[in-house]
Amino acid sequence: MTASVTDRFLRYVVIDTQSDAKSQTQPSTEKQKNLGRLLVEELLEIGVSDAHLDEHGYVYATIPSNTAKNNVPVICFCAHMDTAPDFSGTNVKPHIVRSYQGGDIKLPGDSNQVIRVAEHPVLKDLIGHDIVTSDGTTLLGADDKAGLAEIMTAAEVLINNPDIKHGTIRILFTTDEEIGRGVDKVDLGKLGADFGYTLDGETAGTIEDETFSADGVEIQIKGVAIHPGFAYGKMENAIKIAGAIIDKLPMDLAPETTKGRQGFIHPVGVSGVMEKATLSFIIRDFTEEGLKSKEALLESITQETMKRYPGSSYTFTVKEQYRNMKVVLDQHPQIVDYAVEAISRAGMTPVRGSIRGGTDGSRLSFMGLPCANLFAGGHAFHSPLEFVSSQDMDSAVKTIVELAKLWEERA
CATH class of the missing domain: 3.40.630.10 (Zn peptidases)
Structure with missing residues (x-):
């Protein structure tokens, strides 16, 4: 054959x-x-x-x-x-x-x-x-x-x-x-x-x-846009906010640092301008509980980051992919x-x-x-x-x- x-x-x-x-x-x-x-x-x-x-x-x-x-x-x-x-x-x-x-x-x-x-x-x-x-x-x-x-x-x-x-x-x-x-x-x-x-x-x-059980997460960030010449104390750059969220991701919960039955949080897309930015993630774990805990961690990181930018806001959307x-x-x-x-x-x-x-x-x-x-x-x-x-x-x-x-x- x-x-x-x-x-x-x-x-x-x-x-x-x-x-x-x-x-x-x-x-x-x-x-x-x-x-x-x-x-x-x-x-x-x-x-x-x-x-x-x-x-x-x-x-x-x-x-x-x-x-x-x-x-x-x-x-x-x-x-x-x-x-x-x-x-x-x-x-x-x-x-x-x-x-x-x-x-x-x-x-x-x-x-x-x-x-x-x-x-x-x-x-x-x-x-x-x-x-x-x-x-x-x-x-x-x-x-x-x-x-x-x-x-x-x-x-x-x-x-x-x-x-x-x-x-x-x-x-x-x-x-x-x-x-x-x-x-x-x-x-x-x-x-x-x-x-x-x-x-x-x-x-x-x-x-x-x-x-894996799998979800996608999309974080939409709305910043404060203003002419850079008049930005002191006012501008909140959505691109920088997105970068700050990524920077806070735990190193030991990434695809490149996990194996076996360990799950991860993985950024797969980022786009934006000063006024607004979008972050896309995939979340993976073998249990529903593990999946939800990672999503909660990601939202907690987002909330903590946003405290530094009182004029800005975000939305956090979870989409089920498979189980x-x-x-x-x-x-x-x-x-x-x-x-x-x-x-x-x-x-x-x-x-x-x-x-x-x-x-x-x-x-x-x-x-x-x-x-x-x-x-x-x-x-x-x-x-x-x-x-x-x-x-x-x-x-x-x-x-x-x-x-x-x-x-x-x-x-």
């Missing part, structure tokens, strides 16, 4: 599908539909007769049940088509290191871009693998085109091998996951699934049932239990993990489709150092097939 999944992956990564947070459309970029159309074409070719692209850029498809059992839950496999806006995804030139023998990997398009073993120790586990990278001038797009290729390949395996018994399998490919809108327009009634799995994780063998999917998944333990067994059957040691981030599955879980996250095999996402092993993608294909079998066996 390696050639098949890798060939698919190489076809997909050269199609530019970056999403754009500034756009108000769905999908945020029309070019995401270019990949969607190709995926539909390929699904139809392998015999998935209802595959189609909707107006929002989503791909829906069904692999019909081939079992006599009528009580097998409908399982959805999901991946996203867009790539992150963090680094260029235009004119991707994939590069394959065949039978990797260890050591740092210097990328051919930019000699300054080196995938170092010291920074990516997982490379020690990939000796003998075929490793796909970009040329170093763009990201690769393994996040999440590896997931797309794996689901597509597994679909072909299931269709071509009717002796593998399974219930109804639903396929969902989404747009705009990287900008937090991946499931905004998903029609769960149309999807008709009971449980799901996103293929959007990293290291082979990993099953993730926990994400820890573990709350939902704990009510359906078989989702993770079956994944653990499927990974074992596919020849790997299962590892349960938590995501310092979110997936489409986070929001799908709270929308009514409990959804865990499986590995797709990629590493160093959102950067020109992104890479993925062909053999790990192959293992993901086997895991999907084993999951389809397990849900049928246990029904």
Whole structure:
């Protein structure tokens, strides 16, 4: 299966599908539909007769049940088509290191871009693998085109091998996951699934049932504007107020100083003029309590800062983004239990993990489709150092097939 999944992956990564947070459309970029159309074409070719692209850029498809059992839950496999806006995804030139023998990997398009073993120790586990990278001038797009290729390949395996018994399998490919809108327009009634799995994780063998809980915070500051020649004792510069708030943020609650189950307060945008300024933050924690305490801390910092500027005012707006999917998944333990067994059957040691981030599955879980996250095999996402092993993608294909079998066996 390696050639098949890798060939698919190489076809997909050269199609530019970056999403754009500034756009108000769905999908945020029309070019995401270019990949969607190709995926539909390929699904139809392998015999998935209802595959189609909707107006929002989503791909829906069904692999019909081939079992006599009528009580097998409908399982959805999901991946996203867009790539992150963090680094260029235009004119991707994939590069394959065949039978990797260890050591740092210097990328051919930019000699300054080196995938170092010291920074990516997982490379020690990939000796003998075929490793796909970009040329170093763009990201690769393994996040999440590896997931797309794996689901597509597994679909072909299931269709071509009717002796593998399974219930109804639903396929969902989404747009705009990287900008937090991946499931905004998903029609769960149309999807008709009971449980799901996103293929959007990293290291082979990993099953993730926990994400951050996430909020966004926007602080609007209204200062006191006046001609600088007459400003003594009167001016309150909104830009300086914004800077003072940022300066008071605790150093030990930043993304760069936290790991594991630690959350953070992270400024992601600042704009302004003397009269008004806007600060944008993302707040992350694994618990609702931790999230609220960080928001309270940020507002306290803002209030303390504003005391120095009696003529100025502010607004503090919190917007919910997503919540820890573990709350939902704990009510359906078989989702993770079956994944653990499927990974074992596919020849790997299962590892349960938590995501310092979110997936489409986070929001799908709270929308009514409990959804865990499986590995797709990629590493160093959102950067020109992104890479993925062909053999790990192959293992993901086997895991999907084993999951389809397990849900049928246990029904």
